[in-house]
Amino acid sequence: MRIGFDNDKYLRIQSEHIKQRISQFGDKLYLEFGGKLFDDYHASRVLPGFQPDSKLKMLMQLSDYAEIVIVISAVDIEKNKVRSDLGITYDADVLRLRDEFIGHGLMVGSVVITHFNGQQSATAFSKRLERLNIRTYFHYTIDGYPTNVALIDSDEGFGLNDYVETTRPLVVVTAPGPGSGKMAVCLSQLYQENKRGIRAGYAKFETFPIWNLPLKHPVNVAYEAATADLNDVNMIDPFHLEAYGKTTVNYNRDIEIFPVLNAIFEGIYGENPYKSPTDMGVNMAGNCIIDDDVCCAASKQEVIRRYYAALGNLAEGKVDETEVNKIALLMKQAKITTDDRRVTIAAKERFEKSGVPSAAIELEDGTIITAEASPLLGASAALILNATKHLAGISHSIKLIPERTIVPIQYTKISYLHGKNPRLHSDEVLVALSMLSLEDENCRKALEQLSQLNGCQVHSTEMLSEVDRKIFSKLGIGLTTEPIRKKK
Numbered sequence: 001m002r003i004g005f006d007n008d009k010y011l012r013i014q015s016e017h018i019k020q021r022i023s024q025f026g027d028k029l030y031l032e033f034g035g036k037l038f039d040d041y042h043a044s045r046v047l048p049g050f051q052p053d054s055k056l057k058m059l060m061q062l063s064d065y066a067e068i069v070i071v072i073s074a075v076d077i078e079k080n081k082v083r084s085d086l087g088i089t090y091d092a093d094v095l096r097l098r099d100e101f102i103g104h105g106l107m108v109g110s111v112v113i114t115h116f117n118g119q120q121s122a123t124a125f126s127k128r129l130e131r132l133n134i135r136t137y138f139h140y141t142i143d144g145y146p147t148n149v150a151l152i153d154s155d156e157g158f159g160l161n162d163y164v165e166t167t168r169p170l171v172v173v174t175a176p177g178p179g180s181g182k183m184a185v186c187l188s189q190l191y192q193e194n195k196r197g198i199r200a201g202y203a204k205f206e207t208f209p210i211w212n213l214p215l216k217h218p219v220n221v222a223y224e225a226a227t228a229d230l231n232d233v234n235m236i237d238p239f240h241l242e243a244y245g246k247t248t249v250n251y252n253r254d255i256e257i258f259p260v261l262n263a264i265f266e267g268i269y270g271e272n273p274y275k276s277p278t279d280m281g282v283n284m285a286g287n288c289i290i291d292d293d294v295c296c297a298a299s300k301q302e303v304i305r306r307y308y309a310a311l312g313n314l315a316e317g318k319v320d321e322t323e324v325n326k327i328a329l330l331m332k333q334a335k336i337t338t339d340d341r342r343v344t345i346a347a348k349e350r351f352e353k354s355g356v357p358s359a360a361i362e363l364e365d366g367t368i369i370t371a372e373a374s375p376l377l378g379a380s381a382a383l384i385l386n387a388t389k390h391l392a393g394i395s396h397s398i399k400l401i402p403e404r405t406i407v408p409i410q411y412t413k414i415s416y417l418h419g420k421n422p423r424l425h426s427d428e429v430l431v432a433l434s435m436l437s438l439e440d441e442n443c444r445k446a447l448e449q450l451s452q453l454n455g456c457q458v459h460s461t462e463m464l465s466e467v468d469r470k471i472f473s474k475l476g477i478g479l480t481t482e483p484i485r486k487k488k
Contacts, residue, residue, distance in 0.1 A: 001364060001455045004294030005049035005285075014284045015061040018203075021282055022065065022169050024273075025201025028193065030186040031282070033174040034206040038100065043207050045478065046222045046299040047285065055207075059172065060104055066170040067109040068101050070094050071180045074115045074122035083176060091125050093176040098134070109166055110135035114181030117141050137162035139181065139188060146184075146260045153267030158191035178230065183257075187264055194268050201273065204254075204280045209234045211248045211278050212286040218299035220249055221334050225306040227251075228326045229319065240276035248278040301457070301478070303331060304341045308480035312463055315483040341480065343459040346370055351461040357486075359383045359460040361477070363391070364452065373423060376406045379460060380468040381429040384453075391449035394442050401432050401443075426471035453477055462486050 022029045035043075038056040051057070059066060076090045083093055098108045111129055113122050116138045129136045139161040142152055151157045164185070171189070173182045186202050193200040208223035220234050237250040239258055254277040261280075265272035274280050289295055307327045313319045331337065338344050346360035350370040358372040359379040369390055371382035385400055394400070406424060409432065413419040424432070430447075437443040454476030462484045464472075472479045 001048055002291065002294045003049035004289060004291040004298065005047040006288045006290045007049050007051050007054055010050070010054060010285060010288040011058050011061065013287065014058050014282075017282055017284050018062060018170065018205075019065070021201070021203050026199045028166070028169055028171065028198060028200040030171045030173060030189055030200060030202050032182045032186050032202070032204045033172050034178075034182070034204065035208070037097075037174055040207070042222075042226055042302070043285075045305075046219050046295065046302050047289065048294055048298050049290075050285075055205075056104060059106060062170060063105050063107070065168060066172055067107040067166055067168040068172045068174060069110055069112060069164060069166070069185065070097055070108065071112045071114055071173060071175040071182050071185050072125075073180045074113050074117065074119045076177075076180065077113070077122045077125050078119045081177070090176040090180075095132075097174070097176065107168070108134075109168075109171070110137060110164055112137045112139055112162075112164060112181075112185050114139045114185060115141050135165070137164050139185060146257060146264075149260065149263040149267060152187075153191060153264055158188040159195075161188045161192070163192045163196075164189055187261075190265075191268050202280070203282050205282050207283055207285055209249045209251055210286040211237075211250060211281060211283065213249065213289075215247075215249050216333070218296045218303070218334060221330055222299040222302040222306070223251075225303045225327045225330050228306070228310065228323045228330075231322075231326075237276050237278045240278040243275035248276075250277045250281075254280075300334065300336050300340060303327065303334065303336055304338055304344075305478060305480050307331060307338070308483070311483035312481060315463065315485065341457070341459065342368060343457050344480065347459040347461050357460070357462045359458060361387050361453075362457045363387065364456065376403060376410070376423065377429065378421075378423040378425055378468065379462075380458075380464055380472070381424050381426045383458065384426055384471075385429060385433075385446070387453060387456075388446040388449040389442075391452050392442070392445040394446065398442060400440075400446055401429065401436065405432055405436065425465060425467045427467055430471070450475060 038053040040052050040055060044050045044052045072090055072094050081090045082088065094111060101108050111134055113126060113136065116122055126136045142157050144151055173186055175182050190200050190202055209220040213220055215234055215236060224232060224234055233252040234249055235252055235255055237248045237255060240246060240248045258277045262272045310324045310327055314321060314324050343360040343362045346368045347358050347370065350358035350360060350372055354372045356373045357379045358370060360368055360370045361383055362368055369387045371379050371386045373379040374382065389396060409424060409428060410422040414422050433443050433447055437447050457478045458472060460481040463481045463486055465486065469479065
């Protein structure tokens with residue numbers, strides 16, 4: 001795939017920029033880390049060349065300076081909130097994140113439970129952490145936060161929170177998901193450090209929106225589409241424009257909270273070191289784009305992907321029309337339609353001709369391969385076979401998996417496992433292909449092509465099963481589907 005982002009440059013200049021920000025404050029820098037520290041697939045989709053673990057690698061370059069504080073809200077613990085991408089609860093993800101960080105040589109200092117108001121589940125979780133020898137602190141709900149600055153900047157506000165003991169000059173504050181209270185933890189620590197005579201600073205690391213790209217640049221539009229459920233809106237930073245006469249991009253929540261942050265900083269230090277929300281950021285991603293056309297094209301595809309995802313959630317009753325309508329408006333403003341996704345057109349054309357569920361994939365060289373459902377295979381399974389045969393130079397007329405192999409699998413699915421759909425899913429086809437590859441050279445060649453599907457795009461004319469969705473995800477394939485439920 002064409003590259004539009006210089007990942008090596010990003011790792012180099014991002015870590016250096018953070019070191020500079022540490023030196024600006026002297027003793028300590030609290031860095032609020034928004035988004036995902038690893039597995040950042042949104043960034044890798046809109047900035048081709050950005051590696052999903054880039055931010056983690058960047059932090060690893062600062063491992064001698066940094067320690068990590070993981071934040072989780074007591075409210076999320078109480079609700080058993082689940083990460084949609086991983087299917088695990090936030091409290092389980094705290095332990096997963098800690099293990100991941102330590103496994104990469106990073107120091108995890110502690111866990112902070114925020115919004116604490118005596119919730120029993122949060123207390124039980126803290127005891128679990130203590131049994132694992134993980135230092136745990138509580139931060140409490142403050143009435144009127146964030147507007148009641150007089151109370152917040154007092155011994156009855158931030159002063160009631162536990163003081164989080166840290167030992168390194170860079171404290172990275174991260175969380176399993178949004179709304180955990182990362183910023184409040186940082187600000188509380190500034191208050192507590194100041195009382196102890198320690199000069200500490202605050203900065204924010206958010207990859208998107210990219211502050212030095214135009215407001216309506218497709219990369220920034222893609223961020224709005226990605227956060228349509230949060231109702232985030234990209235905006236020109238008015239504080240930066242007034243202070244410096246320069247146009248930069250931020251988003252509504254940071255701009256709305258800045259006057260409050262300004263008052264909190266003034267309450268702690270007597271002055272605010274930052275003149276704008278943009279000043280608080282340390283993101284250097286915009287300086288590492290090496291092919292704007294590639295990033296624009298990829299971002300437009302991401303907007304379409306988000307639109308189809310929202311339609312699917314609407315069809316399943318998970319959301320109302322608000323999210324769909326917002327992304328549709330973004331598409332209209334950016335002059336994007338679903339027809340700008342080539343596989344969408346190809347899959348629909350195959351469906352119109354066959355009358356059965358169909359799918360299409362665009363390979364790295366731009367070749368479009370299509371497939372349709374049959375009594376033996378689902379469209380997704382057939383598509384993977386067709387694509388790997390094409391890449392391996394195997395004639396389309398050759399059947400990699402003979403019917404005599406498929407029929408016994410179908411019998412087991414229906415008769416013993418009480419399934420309703422006899423067609424083989426993608427995972428079942430890959431298992432069968434693996435077994436046959438021991439004796440069949442074509443099957444072996446086809447399997448060897450799976451890695452070439454990474455980064456390819458697929459569209460299906462119906463919503464897929466969870467099994468098929470996971471297989472495409474594991475193969476690194478970008479998937480969209482029509483909001484039509486699968487028929488048994």
